[in-house]
Amino acid sequence: MTKLVETVSARRWCDRCGEDAAVGGHEPCAAARALEPPRYCAHCRRRMKVQVLPVGWSAVCVEHGETRG
Template identity: 60%
Template sequence: MAFNVYTGEPDGTEIPTAAQLGLEPPRFCAECGRRMVVQVRPDGWSAKCSRHGLIDSKDFEQR
């Protein structure tokens, strides 16, 4: 089962407007729905799930 990374609800729920505009980092793990520890930096963000590890905004940048 997949989860909405902005709300923690099952995938398919509506994405908040701020997230659609790219102004909000993900707060919940897409794999388990647990709340993540999020660090916002001037150049992006990083988020860590206690079960699934670290993701970083740099991972989503196109090269």
């Protein structure tokens, strides 16, 4: 059973570098995320299992489920 993570308001961590999203300086992360999938769960800071395919990507957090793009 897989659940999709869709809530943006619950994000506490940067999904690229894994650091606190409230602390500034994530402009390079935002720019990189235009081309790359997330690497960390934005809700719990766990490293996610990421799969990149020609048609998109999927990232799975063991606690919060799957995100696709």
